[in-house]
Structure formats: C-alpha cells, structure tokens
C-alpha cells in the first residue's frame with residue numbers, strides 16, 4: 001500500500017514551526033523571559049503563549065475544521081493586560097522573511113483579541129477520531145529558561161495515529177553528525193544552530209536548517225538512527241530534570257547494559273531528534289511519580305520522527321505510545337526509545353531495574 005504523503009500538512013507544519021521559532025528565539029536571547037507560574041507550578045513564558053498563538057493561526061487558516069490539543073490556555077492573559085500586550089507586541093512583529101511562505105500561513109493575526117481567542121482553540125479533549133493536531137509551543141520550558149535545549153513541537157494525528165511530525169530545535173547544531181549537546185549559552189549567537197526535524201508516516205524523517213525557509217516540504221536531508229552492534233558503546237540521553245525522569249534508575253540500567261559513558265542530559269523532545277539522527281542512541285524516560293500522566297504534545301512528533309528513522313518507541317511495559325485516549329498518554333508509563341534491533345534488550349534491562357516498581 002502506498003501511504004499518503006500529507007504534503008500540504010507537512011509544509012504548513014514546517015513553516016508554522018519555523019515562524020514560531022523566530023519568536024521563541026527572540027525571547028530566548030532576552031534576559032527577562034516574562035515567566036508566569038501555572039497552577040501545576042511549571043513555568044510558562046511569553047514565548048510559550050506567543051508561539052502557540054502563531055502556530056494555531058497557521059493551522060486555523062489552512063485546516064479550519066481540524067481539532068487542536070495545545071498545552072497552554074489564555075486564562076492568565078485574560079486577567080493581566082500587561083502580559084497580554086507584551087505577548088501581542090512580540091506576536092504582531094513575527095513573520096517569515098519569505099512573503100510567499102508567510103502568505104501560506106495566513107499572514108499576521110488580526111488583533112490582540114483574535115490572538116487570545118486563537119490560544120484557546122487548542123482546548124480539544126483529543127481522542128481516537130478524526131484529525132487532531134498536538135502542539136507544544138515550547139517543550140522543555142525549564143531548559144529554555146536556563147539556556148539549554150528546548151523544542152517547538154507540532155504533530156498531526158488521524159484517528160489517534162501520528163501521521164506528520166515537526167520539531168524545531170533552535171539550540172541543537174544544524175550538522176547531523178555533531179556530538180550530543182546540552183544547549184547554547186544565552187549570550188552565544190545562533191550561528192551553526194537550529195534544526196528542523198520532520199517526518200511523515202511511511203516516508204521517513206528528515207532534518208534541515210530551521211532558519212532557512214523552503215516551500216518544498218521534502219527538501220530536507222534524510223536522517224536515520226545509528227546501527228549499534230555493541231550496546232556497551234551506546235549513548236544515552238535523559239532529562240536534565242530528575243523530577244521528570246529518574247536519574248538513579250537510568251544509571252542502574254546503563255550499568256546493567258555495560259555502558260560506561262555518562263548519559264547526556266538535555267531538555268525537551270530535542271532528545272528524540274538527537275537519537276533519530278544518530279547523535280545519540282537511546283532515550284529513556286523513567287517514571288518518577290505513580291500518578292503523572294505524560295502529555296501527548298510532549299511525545300507525538302518525537303515518537304514518529306524516531307520510528308521513521310529506524311527506531312522503536314514503547315513505554316516501560318513494551319506498549320506503543322497510545323495517542324488516542326485524550327490529552328494524556330493515560331495508557332502508558334514512561335518511554336523507551338531505541339534502534340529497533342536493540343530495543344528488546346534495552347527494554348529487558350529497563351524492566352529488570354524497575355521490576356520492584358512494575
């Protein structure tokens with residue numbers, strides 16, 4: 001069977017992520033990033049709100065009937081006029097340099113009220129039916145705040161299955177063969193950094209420079225995971241935040257597999273992109289809390305990009321990630337992403353170490 005190429009969806013997803021990244025990069029290089037605390041105590045910045053508005057505007061213009069599951073909501077903006085206008089100042093000036101590309105995204109948002117409304121278009125409950133986009137406008141906000149890695153993430157699911165994924169990683173090297181890296185300093189330039197990963201189900205994954213707009217959605221360089229014949233030489237990536245993934249369990253698993261190199265810690269779905277292009281090999285997300293449910297926008301794009309690069313992605317029980325349940329991965333616990341050929345071995349080690357908790 002020839003799988004559909006979703007050319008239009010891929011093109012819009014790439015351009016929308018590229019436009020939103022222009023805004024996040026501006027905020028990243030500013031000293032005060034306009035942090036607000038959310039109810040769950042996780043930080044959100046003016047960059048998260050602005051990027052979400054811009055991405056939803058592009059989707060609304062091109063696919064007005066599609067549902068959208070996005071991380072942020074506008075409640076804080078509605079009660080704070082200053083915050084609202086700070087975000088609007090950023091959003092209204094952010095556009096792609098290429099006028100044809102900008103026109104494809106529908107051009108600028110009309111006014112500040114339209115911006116607030118757009119942010120709330122991301123409130124779909126998700127589910128197993130129809131076309132649903134998942135957006136994380138800034139994934140790894142903590143990394144963003146400390147000058148580390150972060151990602152602008154967008155994926156299209158149809159009937160609960162991820163068909164298209166785009167991940168903008170402004171602080172990863174453009175060069176696919178560069179070593180794993182934790183981030184760039186806030187005072188460094190973007191020179192040589194900024195990569196856009198994308199994938200379409202059944203058609204592989206690619207990377208390209210995030211800052212270069214190309215209307216040809218298929219113009220990227222194909223990427224693939226590294227073939228590892230000796231697991232002891234594998235590179236692990238894990239979260240920087242020990243509260244998001246257990247560093248202790250990770251170390252025990254590395255030891256069990258005979259891996260001596262320390263894990264590279266980086267924030268966000270940049271981990272998925274990094275292993276997909278062979279800069280690293282394995283990404284584990286090891287549950288720290290019995291109650292935390294992973295959010296679909298934290299995994300949808302990365303899951304597809306890794307699988308289209310020759311990887312296998314499951315939870316710690318060996319189940320594929322299930323994006324069809326709602327806004328969270330309620331049916332999964334943790335993540336094990338590795339090249340297909342060694343995934344079974346890695347999963348075995350994960351389960352041995354976690355056996356007391358499973």
Ligand SMILES: Nc1ncnc2c1ncn2[C@@H]1O[C@H](COP(=O)(O)O)[C@@H](O)[C@H]1OP(=O)(O)O
Pocket residue numbers: 042043071136138139140141142143238239240241243244245266267268269289292298
């Ligand atoms: N208690 C938690 N356990 C796992 N992940 C979490 C938790 N709290 C927030 N997250 C989310 O984990 C992701 C970051 O993971 P990592 O540490 O691997 O970079 C982010 O999406 C972050 O949300 P956010 O998008 O608000 O930053």
Ligand SMILES: [Mg+2]
Pocket residue numbers: 042043044071141
């Ligand atoms: Mg957040």
Ligand SMILES: [Mg+2]
Pocket residue numbers: 136138139140297298
């Ligand atoms: Mg996130």
Ligand SMILES: [Mg+2]
Pocket residue numbers: 048071136137138139140141
């Ligand atoms: Mg986020």
